Amino acid sequence: MRHLIEPEDFTLDEIEELVDTGIEIYNNPKKYSKVCDGKILASLFFEPSTRTKFSFDSAMMRLGGNVIGFADADTSSTKKGESLADTIKVMGYYADIIVMRHPKEGAPKLASQYSAIPIINGGDGGHQHPTQTLTDLITIKKYKGTISGHSVAFCGDLKYGRTVHSLIRTLARFGTKKFVLVSPEELKLPESLKRQLVEKFGVELQEVPYLEEVIDEVDILYMTRIQKERFFNEADYLKLKNSFKLTREKLKNAKEDMIIMHPLPRVNEIAYDVDDDQRAIYFEQSEMGVYVRMALITKLLEVGPYARG
Amino acid sequence: MRHLIEPEDFTLDEIEELVDTGIEIYNNPKKYSKVCDGKILASLFFEPSTRTKFSFDSAMMRLGGNVIGFADADTSSTKKGESLADTIKVMGYYADIIVMRHPKEGAPKLASQYSAIPIINGGDGGHQHPTQTLTDLITIKKYKGTISGHSVAFCGDLKYGRTVHSLIRTLARFGTKKFVLVSPEELKLPESLKRQLVEKFGVELQEVPYLEEVIDEVDILYMTRIQKERFFNEADYLKLKNSFKLTREKLKNAKEDMIIMHPLPRVNEIAYDVDDDQRAIYFEQSEMGVYVRMALITKLLEVGPYARG
Amino acid sequence: MRHLIEPEDFTLDEIEELVDTGIEIYNNPKKYSKVCDGKILASLFFEPSTRTKFSFDSAMMRLGGNVIGFADADTSSTKKGESLADTIKVMGYYADIIVMRHPKEGAPKLASQYSAIPIINGGDGGHQHPTQTLTDLITIKKYKGTISGHSVAFCGDLKYGRTVHSLIRTLARFGTKKFVLVSPEELKLPESLKRQLVEKFGVELQEVPYLEEVIDEVDILYMTRIQKERFFNEADYLKLKNSFKLTREKLKNAKEDMIIMHPLPRVNEIAYDVDDDQRAIYFEQSEMGVYVRMALITKLLEVGPYARG
Numbered sequence: 001m002r003h004l005i006e007p008e009d010f011t012l013d014e015i016e017e018l019v020d021t022g023i024e025i026y027n028n029p030k031k032y033s034k035v036c037d038g039k040i041l042a043s044l045f046f047e048p049s050t051r052t053k054f055s056f057d058s059a060m061m062r063l064g065g066n067v068i069g070f071a072d073a074d075t076s077s078t079k080k081g082e083s084l085a086d087t088i089k090v091m092g093y094y095a096d097i098i099v100m101r102h103p104k105e106g107a108p109k110l111a112s113q114y115s116a117i118p119i120i121n122g123g124d125g126g127h128q129h130p131t132q133t134l135t136d137l138i139t140i141k142k143y144k145g146t147i148s149g150h151s152v153a154f155c156g157d158l159k160y161g162r163t164v165h166s167l168i169r170t171l172a173r174f175g176t177k178k179f180v181l182v183s184p185e186e187l188k189l190p191e192s193l194k195r196q197l198v199e200k201f202g203v204e205l206q207e208v209p210y211l212e213e214v215i216d217e218v219d220i221l222y223m224t225r226i227q228k229e230r231f232f233n234e235a236d237y238l239k240l241k242n243s244f245k246l247t248r249e250k251l252k253n254a255k256e257d258m259i260i261m262h263p264l265p266r267v268n269e270i271a272y273d274v275d276d277d278q279r280a281i282y283f284e285q286s287e288m289g290v291y292v293r294m295a296l297i298t299k300l301l302e303v304g305p306y307a308r309g
Numbered sequence: 310m311r312h313l314i315e316p317e318d319f320t321l322d323e324i325e326e327l328v329d330t331g332i333e334i335y336n337n338p339k340k341y342s343k344v345c346d347g348k349i350l351a352s353l354f355f356e357p358s359t360r361t362k363f364s365f366d367s368a369m370m371r372l373g374g375n376v377i378g379f380a381d382a383d384t385s386s387t388k389k390g391e392s393l394a395d396t397i398k399v400m401g402y403y404a405d406i407i408v409m410r411h412p413k414e415g416a417p418k419l420a421s422q423y424s425a426i427p428i429i430n431g432g433d434g435g436h437q438h439p440t441q442t443l444t445d446l447i448t449i450k451k452y453k454g455t456i457s458g459h460s461v462a463f464c465g466d467l468k469y470g471r472t473v474h475s476l477i478r479t480l481a482r483f484g485t486k487k488f489v490l491v492s493p494e495e496l497k498l499p500e501s502l503k504r505q506l507v508e509k510f511g512v513e514l515q516e517v518p519y520l521e522e523v524i525d526e527v528d529i530l531y532m533t534r535i536q537k538e539r540f541f542n543e544a545d546y547l548k549l550k551n552s553f554k555l556t557r558e559k560l561k562n563a564k565e566d567m568i569i570m571h572p573l574p575r576v577n578e579i580a581y582d583v584d585d586d587q588r589a590i591y592f593e594q595s596e597m598g599v600y601v602r603m604a605l606i607t608k609l610l611e612v613g614p615y616a617r618g
Numbered sequence: 619m620r621h622l623i624e625p626e627d628f629t630l631d632e633i634e635e636l637v638d639t640g641i642e643i644y645n646n647p648k649k650y651s652k653v654c655d656g657k658i659l660a661s662l663f664f665e666p667s668t669r670t671k672f673s674f675d676s677a678m679m680r681l682g683g684n685v686i687g688f689a690d691a692d693t694s695s696t697k698k699g700e701s702l703a704d705t706i707k708v709m710g711y712y713a714d715i716i717v718m719r720h721p722k723e724g725a726p727k728l729a730s731q732y733s734a735i736p737i738i739n740g741g742d743g744g745h746q747h748p749t750q751t752l753t754d755l756i757t758i759k760k761y762k763g764t765i766s767g768h769s770v771a772f773c774g775d776l777k778y779g780r781t782v783h784s785l786i787r788t789l790a791r792f793g794t795k796k797f798v799l800v801s802p803e804e805l806k807l808p809e810s811l812k813r814q815l816v817e818k819f820g821v822e823l824q825e826v827p828y829l830e831e832v833i834d835e836v837d838i839l840y841m842t843r844i845q846k847e848r849f850f851n852e853a854d855y856l857k858l859k860n861s862f863k864l865t866r867e868k869l870k871n872a873k874e875d876m877i878i879m880h881p882l883p884r885v886n887e888i889a890y891d892v893d894d895d896q897r898a899i900y901f902e903q904s905e906m907g908v909y910v911r912m913a914l915i916t917k918l919l920e921v922g923p924y925a926r927g
Contacts, residue, residue: 033347038651040679042672051399054351054377058403061349061375066679068672070689071379082883085890090669090882093905094676264399265391272394287402342656360708363660363686367712370658370684380688573708574700581703596711 002300003112003119006128007170015170016147019138021305022292026142029062035304036065036297042095043069045122046102051264052122052131055286056099059293063304068095085114092116097301118300126162132263133166134296135289140220142288143259143281147171153180155211156224156244156269158189163263164224165193172201180214181207184240187230210243216253221246223262223282225269246270251277261285311609312421312428315437316479324479325456328447330604330614331597335451338371344613345374345606351404352378354431355411360573361431361440364595365408368602372613377404394423401425406610427609435471441572442475443605444598449529451597452568452590456480462489464520465533465553465578467498472572473533474502481510489523490516493549496539519552525562530555532571532591534578555579560586570594620918621730621737624746625788633788634765637756639913639923640906644760647680653922654683654915660713661687663740664720669882670740670749673904674717677911681922686713703732710734715919736918744780750881751784752914753907758838760906761877761899765789771798773829774842774862774887776807781881782842783811790819798832799825802858805848828861834871839864841880841900843887865889872897879903 003009010018025032041060045053048071057067088111091098098115100108101122108121108128123129141147152171154164158181168179168189179197181189188207197203208214215221223246231237245268246260262270262282274280298304312318319327334341350369354362357380366376397420400407407424409417410431417430417437432438450456461480463473467490477488477498488506490498497516506512517523524530532555540546554577555569571579571591583589607613621627628636643650659678663671666689675685706729709716716733718726719740726739726746741747759765770789772782776799786797786807797815799807806825815821826832833839841864849855863886864878880888880900892898916922 038680038682040676050379054400054403057377058349061377062347064347067377068675068679068685070668081885086882086884089901090904091672093901093908094672264395266395267390283398283402286399290402359688363709363712366686367658370686371656373656376686573704575704576699592707592711595708599711 001118003108003115004130004296004300005109005112005119005121007130007133007166009130012173015134015137018134018292018295018299019141019147021295021298022134022138022288023142024305025294026288026291032063032294032298032304034064036060036063036301039063039065039097039301039303040095041065041067041069041297042091042098043067044091044098044100045069045071046073046100046107047123048072049101049123051286052101055289056120056122056293059290059297062290063294063297065297084111088115088119097297120296120300126160128166129162130166131289131293131296132163133170134292135285136163136167136222136261136263137170138288138292139261139281139285140259143284144219148174148176150176150219151178151180151217152176152220152222153182153211153214153218154189154222154224155182155246157187157226157230158183158224159187160227160230161224164189164222167222168197169193172197172203177202178204178206180218181205182209182211182214182244183207184209184226184244186236187226211246211250212253215250216255218254218258221254221258221260223260223266223269225265225267241268244269246274248273248277251279254279310427312417312424312430313439313605313609314418314421314428314430316439316442316475318439321482324443324446327443327601327604327608328450328456330607331443331447331601332451333614334603335597335600341372341603341607341613343373345369345372345610348372348374348406348610348612349404350374350376350378350606351400351407352376353400353407353409354378354380355382355409355416356432357381358410358432360595361410364598365429365431365602368599368606371599372603372606374606393420397424397428406606429605429609435469437475438471439475440598440602440605441472442479443601444594445472445476445531445570445572446479447597447601448570448590448594449568452593453528457483457485459485459528460487460489460526461485461529461531462491462520462523462527463498463531463533464491464555466496466535466539467492467533468496469536469539470533473498473531476531477506478502481506481512486511487513487515489527490514491518491520491523491553492516493518493535493553495545496535520555520559521562524559525564527563527567530563530567530569532569532575532578534574534576550577553578555583557582557586560588563588619736621726621733621739622748622914622918623727623730623737623739625748625751625784627748630791633752633755636752636910636913636917637759637765639916640752640756640910641760642923643912644906644909650681650912650916650922652682654678654681654919657681657683657715657919657921658713659683659685659687659915660709660716661685662709662716662718663687663689664691664718664725665741666690667719667741669904670719673907674738674740674911677908677915680908681912681915683915702729706733706737715915738914738918744778746784747780748784749907749911749914750781751788752910753903754781754785754840754879754881755788756906756910757879757899757903758877761902762837766792766794768794768837769796769798769835770794770838770840771800771829771832771836772807772840772842773800773864775805775844775848776801776842777805778845778848779842782807782840785840786815787811790815790821795820796822796824798836799823800827800829800832800862801825802827802844802862804854805844829864829868830871833868834873836872836876839872839876839878841878841884841887843883843885859886863887863889864892866891866895869895869897
């Protein structure tokens with residue numbers, strides 16, 4: 001039995017196969033619409049995340065399966081003092097696969113040690129969110145043809161965003177050799193991660209303070225939200241936020257086939273009129289997230305494309 | 310692609326066809342039990358309404374479809390500052406049709422401008438609640454044979470009830486020429502609506518302070534809840550509430566084939582012993598609401614009876 | 619039409635048949651995976667109980683049915699002042715069967731008097747929780763071969779636990795002649811229940827203060843949670859809780875084929891290392907709870923094994 005707690009749980013071959021399966025399901029959804037008939041997904045959101053929950057619920061239903069679960073902290077057994085291990089053991093009799101989001105780092109890992117059924121980490125604190133990384137990878141493969149070999153720029157909050165950390169590490173595993181990092185001084189990529197990227201993967205990191213300087217060389221522009229609460233004072237935030245906001249103006253010098261990604265939700269870091277630009281694919285990215293989750297569920301349940309001979 | 314934001318979005322022919330389709334599904338439910346197989350309804354209640362939500366959820370399931378959604382304000386993306394337009398765009402990838410209830414007037418209309426899938430307004434503030442109107446119409450057609458041609462009385466709070474405003478306007482569109490209005494002075498039908506009814510539809514409005522005066526001439530008696538908080542002081546409320554309460558006593562002079570309707574929930578405006586009177590059909594009205602919603606879903610998804618040649 | 623409000627609603631033959639049907643479904647789940655196709659369970663938890671709700675939701679889905687409902691107090695119609703009777707009448711049009719949990723004793727009984735569809739009591743205050751009793755009985759039959767004829771010990775809080783009261787009464791109905799009661803002075807079985815057991819069923823009750831004294835004679839050890847809030851002061855609680863905690867040490871003299879049961883959630887009344895003992899079957903007990911609920915749903919809906927000739 002397999003779990004997905006962090007992207008490193010899967011080999012590069014397995015990840016690429018998942019991405020390809022997701023694209024295959026996207027192209028032939030009818031063929032897979034009953035492969036989870038009779039199966040139940042337990043969707044356990046100890047912390048709310050409507051978007052992630054809906055993406056999983058939709059994925060399971062589009063495979064013909066059912067969903068039980070809660071959208072916010074378990075209001076019952078946990079309050080009575082039950083351990084997570086006990087909750088997960090019992091859940092193994094109610095469902096066939098679990099996705100859990102938890103505010104505590106490491107909770108899904110712990111759960112996987114006691115679980116009789118596969119566990120998917122749907123996000124644990126600021127730590128891991130592996131299906132967001134799979135969503136990013138399937139989007140890159142679908143829109144750029146391959147996972148690696150592109151010039152990738154990350155823009156915004158590169159310090160706190162687990163999404164960025166996970167994707168950049170995974171792209172480095174896949175052989176991407178150069179990343180452009182665009183962020184305010186306060187929100188730079190952590191030193192430890194930079195060291196790991198350079199020493200372990202031989203990656204080149206180019207740090208620039210303005211997107212305009214580099215946008216003409218970029219194949220994939222990955223935008224992230226800058227949260228006001230990351231700054232010591234509002235003046236700094238107001239001064240900086242426009243420097244890291246993507247506008248039509250800034251896109252003038254970008255390549256015709258560049259793609260603009262964003263994990264969503266977007267607040268104001270991408271101007272609304274950018275949505276109409278054909279390079280903006282952040283909504284399609286959400287769409288591909290459903291298909292890669294469908295692929296993941298079939299893999300962990302060993303059904304459909306992953307059914308055992 | 311079509312949406313249902315307000316009753317005026319559909320022609321009279323379309324509304325009557327929906328009502329007839331609902332009655333046909335009511336008579337032959339098995340025939341339609343799989344027409345939404347593989348389809349997903351996103352049931353987005355930014356404001357709670359258990360009854361409306363359950364009616365839609367049940368309707369979708371009885372058509373063989375699935376439901377994702379939330380029963381109370383989206384606790385996640387909205388808090389992070391995401392626009393409704395973005396939420397709706399993403400939802401278009403998770404589901405095939407949306408029903409949304411929202412505390413803000415106009416929110417479903419706005420949503421429909423950004424949505425890739427059909428949107429049903431499940432109630433927006435005090436503004437519109439078109440599927441309640443459809444529920445009322447299917448009930449009238451089923452129990453009285455035709456939508457128009459009846460003497461209709463509305464009793465209770467005629468000032469604030471969007472249900473009454475919407476139904477009275479729609480019945481006027483269908484050619485009903487006279488309405489009897491029974492309400493306290495404080496809760497009369499708004500002047501602007503009265504003017505519209507008289508000038509645009511040539512309707513005659515008879516306003517009376519007591520139900521007893523008119524009950525012997527009425528074919529359809531539509532009761533509504535009088536909310537205590539509408540009154541300036543409790544004394545006025547207590548004085549008035551019994552005048553607008555339906556009792557067995559008041560029913561003595563009513564026609565044998567009159568029907569008593571109520572959008573529910575009922576508090577104390579209909580005495581419980583009226584339930585046993587064969588003219589009381591307010592529970593059956595809830596039942597018909599499921600069937601007209603089934604018809605509406607099939608229409609907007611263009612499946613089953615509305616499948617394209 | 620039948621309801622299940624308390625175990626006494628079913629004859630001993632009916633209960634044993636339910637238990638046997640549950641075991642049959644456990645052995646041949648595929649055979650029953652579509653018997654509730656097109657049916658809807660309304661899962662109405664006016665008080666949260668994640669475990670019970672999930673068990674019912676899973677049971678209905680594993681029979682091919684659908685679920686609507688809420689996991690916490692109805693936030694809508696009830697607030698508007700609607701009576702439970704009205705809520706239940708309307709629900710009869712949205713669903714085919716109801717499970718309800720309610721903080722008020724007697725609420726499910728009241729609901730059953732107004733309901734057009736079968737009602738299952740999922741727990742009403744400290745009063746009844748009949749599907750927990752069915753869960754206990756199916757576990758005993760599966761692991762010990764018969765429902766009665768065993769030496770049963772109950773350990774922990776025997777005063778407040780409705781689970782214990784209901785099971786002990788039902789086992790007495792089935793002919794069990796002796797029970798061992800292990801509890802602190804403050805948490806003894808209520809006198810009225812003791813009298814009923816002795817006078818009505820001719821049962822022998824052996825009360826002991828320590829588990830060690832009797833464990834070598836016991837076939838079934840039923841553990842329960844001792845809640846801190848039951849004690850007047852913390853010192854008493856701390857002094858006592860270890861006396862009623864099951865450890866590997868205490869198990870040394872127990873029979874090889876004794877079974878250890880617990881309704882869960884467990885807090886600290888069973889040491890975690892007891893889980894690895896083959897006599898510990900409290901997690902399997904949760905599993906059997908799904909199957910006996912499947913049997914119950916098919917019985918009340920008269921489908922599958924209970925379909926009418």
